Amino acid sequence: MKFYGYNKCGTCKKAEKFLDGRGVAYQSIDITETPPPKKVLKQAIARYGLKKLFNTSGVQYKELNMKDRLKSMTEAEAVDLLATNGRLVKRPIAVDGDTVTVGFNEDEYKQTWAKK
Template identity: 90%
Template sequence: MKFYGYNKCGTCRKAQKFLDDQGVAYQSIDITETPPPKKVLKQAIARYGLKKLFNTSGVQYKELNMKDRVKTITEAEALDLLAGNGRLVKRPIAVNGDTVTVGFNEDEYQQVWAK
Protein backbone atom coordinates (compact mmCIF):
# COMPACT_ATOMS: atom_id res chain seq x y z
CA MET A 1 0.00 0.00 0.00
CA LYS A 2 1.13 3.53 -0.72
CA PHE A 3 0.13 6.24 1.72
CA TYR A 4 0.36 9.81 0.41
CA GLY A 5 0.31 12.09 3.42
CA TYR A 6 2.01 14.98 5.15
CA ASN A 7 3.69 14.53 8.53
CA LYS A 8 2.40 17.88 9.85
CA CYS A 9 -1.19 16.97 9.01
CA GLY A 10 -3.21 15.77 12.01
CA THR A 11 -5.65 13.85 9.79
CA CYS A 12 -2.76 12.03 8.13
CA ARG A 13 -1.33 11.10 11.52
CA LYS A 14 -4.72 9.72 12.63
CA ALA A 15 -4.93 7.63 9.46
CA GLN A 16 -1.39 6.32 9.94
CA LYS A 17 -2.13 5.45 13.57
CA PHE A 18 -5.19 3.50 12.42
CA LEU A 19 -3.14 1.58 9.86
CA ASP A 20 -0.36 0.95 12.39
CA ASP A 21 -2.87 -0.29 14.97
CA GLN A 22 -4.34 -2.66 12.36
CA GLY A 23 -0.89 -3.94 11.40
CA VAL A 24 -1.27 -2.72 7.81
CA ALA A 25 2.07 -2.31 6.04
CA TYR A 26 2.40 0.80 3.88
CA GLN A 27 4.96 2.97 2.16
CA SER A 28 4.68 6.53 3.43
CA ILE A 29 5.13 9.18 0.73
CA ASP A 30 5.26 12.94 1.41
CA ILE A 31 2.41 14.24 -0.74
CA THR A 32 3.94 17.74 -0.86
CA GLU A 33 7.16 16.41 -2.42
CA THR A 34 5.72 13.54 -4.47
CA PRO A 35 2.06 14.04 -5.41
CA PRO A 36 0.07 10.95 -6.39
CA PRO A 37 0.41 10.05 -10.08
CA LYS A 38 -2.47 10.69 -12.46
CA LYS A 39 -3.41 7.00 -12.46
CA VAL A 40 -4.08 7.11 -8.70
CA LEU A 41 -5.89 10.45 -9.00
CA LYS A 42 -8.13 9.00 -11.74
CA GLN A 43 -9.01 6.07 -9.44
CA ALA A 44 -9.87 8.56 -6.69
CA ILE A 45 -11.99 10.69 -9.04
CA ALA A 46 -13.91 7.59 -10.13
CA ARG A 47 -14.74 6.82 -6.50
CA TYR A 48 -15.22 10.28 -4.99
CA GLY A 49 -15.72 12.76 -7.81
CA LEU A 50 -13.36 15.51 -8.94
CA LYS A 51 -14.18 18.17 -6.36
CA LYS A 52 -13.50 15.85 -3.40
CA LEU A 53 -9.85 15.58 -4.41
CA PHE A 54 -9.05 19.21 -3.70
CA ASN A 55 -7.69 20.31 -0.32
CA THR A 56 -10.20 23.13 0.09
CA SER A 57 -8.69 24.31 3.38
CA GLY A 58 -5.17 24.63 1.96
CA VAL A 59 -3.32 27.87 1.28
CA GLN A 60 -2.60 26.86 -2.34
CA TYR A 61 -6.32 26.30 -2.98
CA LYS A 62 -7.08 29.84 -1.85
CA GLU A 63 -4.07 31.45 -3.55
CA LEU A 64 -4.93 29.87 -6.90
CA ASN A 65 -8.61 30.86 -6.52
CA MET A 66 -9.62 27.23 -6.95
CA LYS A 67 -13.05 27.76 -5.39
CA ASP A 68 -14.17 29.44 -8.61
CA ARG A 69 -11.93 27.48 -11.00
CA VAL A 70 -13.07 24.05 -9.80
CA LYS A 71 -16.60 24.80 -11.04
CA THR A 72 -15.48 24.92 -14.69
CA ILE A 73 -12.21 22.98 -14.72
CA THR A 74 -11.92 19.93 -16.96
CA GLU A 75 -10.78 16.61 -15.53
CA ALA A 76 -7.58 16.81 -17.61
CA GLU A 77 -6.77 20.29 -16.24
CA ALA A 78 -7.51 19.14 -12.70
CA LEU A 79 -5.29 16.08 -13.10
CA ASP A 80 -2.42 18.26 -14.32
CA LEU A 81 -2.84 20.62 -11.35
CA LEU A 82 -3.20 17.88 -8.73
CA ALA A 83 -0.39 15.69 -10.08
CA GLY A 84 1.88 18.73 -10.16
CA ASN A 85 1.08 20.24 -6.76
CA GLY A 86 0.61 17.93 -3.78
CA ARG A 87 -0.51 20.83 -1.60
CA LEU A 88 -3.72 21.04 -3.65
CA VAL A 89 -4.60 17.40 -3.01
CA LYS A 90 -6.90 16.36 -0.18
CA ARG A 91 -4.94 14.09 2.10
CA PRO A 92 -4.24 11.43 2.94
CA ILE A 93 -4.61 9.24 -0.11
CA ALA A 94 -4.13 5.53 0.52
CA VAL A 95 -3.91 3.23 -2.47
CA ASN A 96 -3.38 -0.48 -2.90
CA GLY A 97 -3.93 -1.85 -6.40
CA ASP A 98 -7.42 -0.84 -7.51
CA THR A 99 -8.49 0.31 -4.04
CA VAL A 100 -8.13 3.95 -3.01
CA THR A 101 -9.36 6.15 -0.17
CA VAL A 102 -9.16 9.93 0.11
CA GLY A 103 -9.12 11.69 3.47
CA PHE A 104 -9.60 9.82 6.72
CA ASN A 105 -12.92 8.47 7.85
CA GLU A 106 -12.47 5.80 10.50
CA ASP A 107 -15.55 3.84 9.42
CA GLU A 108 -14.38 3.81 5.80
CA TYR A 109 -10.86 2.78 6.83
CA GLN A 110 -12.37 0.00 8.96
CA GLN A 111 -14.30 -1.34 5.95
CA VAL A 112 -11.53 -0.87 3.36
CA TRP A 113 -8.20 -1.32 5.13
CA ALA A 114 -8.74 -3.24 8.38
CA LYS A 115 -7.39 -6.78 8.43
Protein backbone atom coordinates in the same frame (compact mmCIF):
# COMPACT_ATOMS: atom_id res chain seq x y z
CA MET B 1 -0.06 0.11 0.00
CA LYS B 2 1.11 3.62 -0.77
CA PHE B 3 0.11 6.32 1.69
CA TYR B 4 0.32 9.88 0.39
CA GLY B 5 0.30 12.15 3.41
CA TYR B 6 1.97 15.08 5.10
CA ASN B 7 3.80 14.73 8.41
CA LYS B 8 2.33 17.96 9.83
CA CYS B 9 -1.25 16.95 8.98
CA GLY B 10 -3.34 15.81 11.96
CA THR B 11 -5.70 13.82 9.76
CA CYS B 12 -2.76 11.97 8.19
CA LYS B 13 -1.40 11.16 11.65
CA LYS B 14 -4.78 9.70 12.69
CA ALA B 15 -4.86 7.55 9.55
CA GLU B 16 -1.29 6.32 10.12
CA LYS B 17 -2.10 5.52 13.76
CA PHE B 18 -5.10 3.51 12.58
CA LEU B 19 -3.01 1.56 10.06
CA ASP B 20 -0.13 1.03 12.50
CA GLY B 21 -2.53 -0.21 15.18
CA ARG B 22 -3.82 -2.88 12.82
CA GLY B 23 -0.46 -3.92 11.43
CA VAL B 24 -1.22 -2.67 7.92
CA ALA B 25 2.03 -2.24 5.98
CA TYR B 26 2.36 0.89 3.87
CA GLN B 27 4.91 3.06 2.14
CA SER B 28 4.65 6.63 3.41
CA ILE B 29 5.08 9.27 0.69
CA ASP B 30 5.22 13.03 1.34
CA ILE B 31 2.37 14.32 -0.80
CA THR B 32 3.89 17.81 -0.94
CA GLU B 33 7.09 16.48 -2.53
CA THR B 34 5.61 13.60 -4.54
CA PRO B 35 1.95 14.09 -5.45
CA PRO B 36 -0.04 10.99 -6.41
CA PRO B 37 0.31 10.04 -10.08
CA LYS B 38 -2.52 10.75 -12.52
CA LYS B 39 -3.61 7.09 -12.50
CA VAL B 40 -4.23 7.22 -8.73
CA LEU B 41 -5.99 10.58 -8.99
CA LYS B 42 -8.28 9.23 -11.70
CA GLN B 43 -9.09 6.19 -9.53
CA ALA B 44 -9.98 8.53 -6.68
CA ILE B 45 -12.14 10.72 -8.93
CA ALA B 46 -14.04 7.65 -10.11
CA ARG B 47 -14.87 6.80 -6.49
CA TYR B 48 -15.35 10.25 -4.92
CA GLY B 49 -15.78 12.82 -7.66
CA LEU B 50 -13.37 15.60 -8.60
CA LYS B 51 -14.21 18.15 -5.89
CA LYS B 52 -13.42 15.68 -3.08
CA LEU B 53 -9.81 15.49 -4.27
CA PHE B 54 -9.06 19.13 -3.53
CA ASN B 55 -7.79 20.31 -0.17
CA THR B 56 -10.39 23.08 0.03
CA SER B 57 -9.12 24.30 3.40
CA GLY B 58 -5.53 24.62 2.19
CA VAL B 59 -3.64 27.86 1.62
CA GLN B 60 -2.80 26.95 -1.99
CA TYR B 61 -6.47 26.30 -2.81
CA LYS B 62 -7.38 29.78 -1.60
CA GLU B 63 -4.33 31.56 -3.06
CA LEU B 64 -4.96 30.07 -6.50
CA ASN B 65 -8.71 30.88 -6.28
CA MET B 66 -9.52 27.26 -7.06
CA LYS B 67 -13.15 27.55 -5.99
CA ASP B 68 -13.84 29.73 -9.02
CA ARG B 69 -11.23 28.20 -11.33
CA LEU B 70 -12.62 24.68 -10.91
CA LYS B 71 -15.91 25.70 -12.48
CA SER B 72 -14.25 26.22 -15.86
CA MET B 73 -11.59 23.48 -15.70
CA THR B 74 -11.88 20.17 -17.45
CA GLU B 75 -11.24 17.03 -15.44
CA ALA B 76 -7.99 16.51 -17.37
CA GLU B 77 -6.79 20.03 -16.48
CA ALA B 78 -7.66 19.47 -12.82
CA VAL B 79 -5.83 16.11 -12.77
CA ASP B 80 -2.77 17.74 -14.37
CA LEU B 81 -2.79 20.42 -11.67
CA LEU B 82 -3.25 17.95 -8.79
CA ALA B 83 -0.49 15.70 -10.15
CA THR B 84 1.97 18.59 -10.02
CA ASN B 85 0.90 20.34 -6.80
CA GLY B 86 0.54 18.04 -3.79
CA ARG B 87 -0.54 20.92 -1.56
CA LEU B 88 -3.81 21.09 -3.49
CA VAL B 89 -4.60 17.43 -2.91
CA LYS B 90 -6.90 16.30 -0.10
CA ARG B 91 -4.95 14.03 2.19
CA PRO B 92 -4.25 11.38 2.99
CA ILE B 93 -4.66 9.27 -0.12
CA ALA B 94 -4.12 5.57 0.47
CA VAL B 95 -3.90 3.29 -2.55
CA ASP B 96 -3.31 -0.41 -3.04
CA GLY B 97 -3.89 -1.73 -6.55
CA ASP B 98 -7.43 -0.80 -7.57
CA THR B 99 -8.45 0.32 -4.07
CA VAL B 100 -8.16 3.96 -3.04
CA THR B 101 -9.37 6.14 -0.17
CA VAL B 102 -9.22 9.91 0.18
CA GLY B 103 -9.13 11.61 3.56
CA PHE B 104 -9.55 9.67 6.78
CA ASN B 105 -12.87 8.22 7.84
CA GLU B 106 -12.42 5.53 10.47
CA ASP B 107 -15.41 3.47 9.32
CA GLU B 108 -14.23 3.59 5.72
CA TYR B 109 -10.71 2.59 6.79
CA LYS B 110 -12.12 -0.34 8.81
CA GLN B 111 -14.04 -1.57 5.77
CA THR B 112 -11.27 -0.92 3.27
CA TRP B 113 -7.88 -1.37 4.94
CA ALA B 114 -8.37 -3.36 8.16
CA LYS B 115 -9.23 -6.46 6.09
CA LYS B 116 -6.03 -6.39 4.03
